[in-house]
Amino acid sequence: xxxxxxxxxxxxxxxxxxxxxxxxxxxxxxxxxxxxxxxxxxxxxxxxxxxxxxxxxxxxxxxxxxxxxxxxxxxxxxxxxxxxxxxxxxxxxxxxxxxxxxxxxxxxxxxxxxxxxxxxxxxxxxxxxxxxxxxxxxxxxxxxxxxxxxxxxxxxxxxxxxxxxxxxxxxxxxxxxxxxxxxxxxxxxxxxxxxxxxxxxxxxxxxxxxxxxxxxxxxxxxxxxxxxxxxxxxx
Amino acid sequence: xxxxxxxxxxxxxxxxxxxxxxxxxxxxxxxxxxxxxxxxxxxxxxxxxxxxxxxxxxxxxxxxxxxxxxxxxxxxxxxxxxxxxxxxxxxxxxxxxxxxxxxxxxxxxxxxxxxxxxxxxxxxxxxxxxxxxxxxxxxxxxxxxxxxxxxxxxxxxxxxxxxxxxxxxxxxxxxxxxxxxxxxxxxxxxxxxxxxxxxxxxxxxxxxxxxxxxxxxxxxxxxxxxxxxxxxxxxxxxxxxxxxxxxxxxxxxxxxxxxxxxxxxxxxxxxxxxxxxxxxxxxxxxxxxxxxxxxxx
Numbered sequence: 095x096x097x098x099x100x101x102x103x104x105x106x107x108x109x110x111x112x113x114x115x116x117x118x119x120x121x122x123x124x125x126x127x128x129x130x131x132x133x134x135x136x137x138x139x140x141x142x143x144x145x146x147x148x149x150x151x152x153x154x155x156x157x158x159x160x161x162x163x164x165x166x167x168x169x170x171x172x173x174x175x176x177x178x179x180x181x182x183x184x185x186x187x188x189x190x191x192x193x194x195x196x197x198x199x200x201x202x203x204x205x206x207x208x209x210x211x212x213x214x215x216x217x218x219x220x221x222x223x224x225x226x227x228x229x230x231x232x233x234x235x236x237x238x239x240x241x242x243x244x245x246x247x248x249x250x251x252x253x254x255x256x257x258x259x260x261x262x263x264x265x266x267x268x269x270x271x272x273x274x275x276x277x278x279x280x281x282x283x284x285x286x287x288x289x290x291x292x293x294x295x296x297x298x299x300x301x302x303x304x305x306x307x308x309x310x311x312x313x314x315x316x317x318x319x320x321x322x323x324x325x326x327x328x329x
Numbered sequence: 330x331x332x333x334x335x336x337x338x339x340x341x342x343x344x345x346x347x348x349x350x351x352x353x354x355x356x357x358x359x360x361x362x363x364x365x366x367x368x369x370x371x372x373x374x375x376x377x378x379x380x381x382x383x384x385x386x387x388x389x390x391x392x393x394x395x396x397x398x399x400x401x402x403x404x405x406x407x408x409x410x411x412x413x414x415x416x417x418x419x420x421x422x423x424x425x426x427x428x429x430x431x432x433x434x435x436x437x438x439x440x441x442x443x444x445x446x447x448x449x450x451x452x453x454x455x456x457x458x459x460x461x462x463x464x465x466x467x468x469x470x471x472x473x474x475x476x477x478x479x480x481x482x483x484x485x486x487x488x489x490x491x492x493x494x495x496x497x498x499x500x501x502x503x504x505x506x507x508x509x510x511x512x513x514x515x516x517x518x519x520x521x522x523x524x525x526x527x528x529x530x531x532x533x534x535x536x537x538x539x540x541x542x543x544x545x546x547x548x549x550x551x552x553x554x555x556x557x558x559x560x561x562x563x564x565x566x567x568x569x570x571x572x573x574x575x576x577x578x579x580x581x582x583x584x585x586x587x588x589x590x591x592x593x594x595x596x597x598x599x600x601x602x603x604x605x606x607x608x609x610x611x612x613x614x615x616x617x618x619x620x621x622x623x624x625x626x
Contacts, residue, residue, distance in 0.1 A: 095431075095432045095435040095436070098432065099421070102421070102423045102424065102428075103423065164421060164422075166422065166423070177419040177421050177422070179378075179383065179415045179417075180413075180415060180419065180420055180421070182382075182383055183381060183408060183411070183413035183415070184408065184433075184436050185405050185406075185408040185409035185437075186405065186408075187401060187402075187405050188401070325401060328378075328383065328385060329378070329383045329384075
């Protein structure tokens with residue numbers, strides 16, 4: 095039932111993220127590609143390289159949660175919601191609450207990225223001329239792996255911040271990292287935004303294993319840190 | 330079965346530099362209906378949260394069912410046997426009444442379907458309505474249902490009748506007593522409504538400034554306290570000092586009213602010795618005992 099609770103907490107947020115992804119899908123639709131200056135192929139690539147990292151960034155900020163503090167369905171709220179005490183009165187460990195809620199959000203992000211990549215493939219004929227289905231699958235895997243660090247940040251922030259601050263905090267940290275990855279000399283193996291864009295399987299025709307591994311390791315470490323915080327915190 | 334469901338010893342807890350509990354000793358006998366009384370900020374909610382494992386005590390120990398409440402694994406085992414009504418009666422805003430019942434039921438194998446049906450009908454709970462659309466009274470009723478139907482050995486109720494109308498309070502109190510009587514469930518409830526506690530509790534604990542100032546069987550406590558009404562011939566005859574055991578003395582003209590906590594016989598005899606004095610004894614209400622303790626502390 096904790097999965098069900100997690101789903102009820104996130105379903106409208108997921109819908110919001112799908113709506114956000116739809117904006118990008120509309121841009122790659124053939125009807126919209128011709129006016130773009132780089133031509134069909136270039137515009138599709140630029141939209142794909144922008145949309146996937148942005149959707150995963152927004153998805154992580156919106157869908158992360160600790161499972162302890164009750165989250166409203168869509169609007170971010172301030173303050174400790176009283177029903178948190180009800181959750182903590184259930185015979186469930188705090189770590190399990192966190193694990194289930196974090197898993198719900200993560201599965202939704204996987205679904206969101208998969209849906210976006212499949213939709214891009216279906217809706218953009220130009221993409222089909224330059225990339226194989228396997229490359230798109232690899233690209234989706236890259237986005238998911240590189241997004242895990244951003245998701246870990248969101249889960250960790252959810253353990254000690256109001257939902258309002260967590261959402262904007264995760265978004266701000268994500269944008270900051272993106273900026274840092276673009277303008278500072280970040281080693282390739284830790285540059286997750288490069289791995290999602292020019293270093294991705296679609297552009298570089300190779301898996302960015304270093305950045306993917308780094309992001310997954312950081313994501314796991316952040317979720318473990320979140321579990322420690324949840325166990326130690328008082329409510 | 331242990332003698333006490335809840336036992337705390339020298340339990341202390343501070344928030345930054347403010348002490349909420351100062352060496353609290355609390356014992357709740359198994360099967361009792363225990364009224365936990367105190368002023369706002371006396372430490373009632375902090376005690377309850379510590380027992381539920383939501384707060385970590387600075388020092389001392391808290392045991393529920395003989396298990397340490399501070400241990401994370403024990404806390405899960407403890408919560409499996411507890412029904413809890415929170416002070417603010419907040420539940421998940423995105424669920425309907427039916428959904429939260431179904432959600433909660435999944436965690437408690439001993440869930441009482443019979444009681445669920447009974448309370449849904451008795452409290453007139455609208456199953457399809459969202460929790461955000463319920464009044465505070467309805468949320469209180471729903472929370473009581475969710476706590477009682479767990480089939481718990483211990484019910485911890487923080488202001489359980491808050492928001493209920495007098496008729497509903499009557500129904501709820503009657504149900505609580507009935508559950509305690511038929512299932513042997515221990516009730517530990519905090520309330521500001523002293524009349525409710527007086528009506529249903531068989532044991533009480535009065536907490537003030539983080540310390541237990543009076544605890545025990547309600548009958549024993551009431552038997553220990555007495556009002557002595559002394560009518561004097563002359564108002565000037567009243568002694569300056571009464572004997573040991575007088576908690577308070579109030580004089581209005583020729584009438585002196587004493588609140589006595591012990592040595593009632595000796596004090597009555599002292600009063601009788603005054604020329605022409607008439608001494609009458611009156612029972613003391615819980616409210617008077619409570620006020621006496623929290624004021625003198």
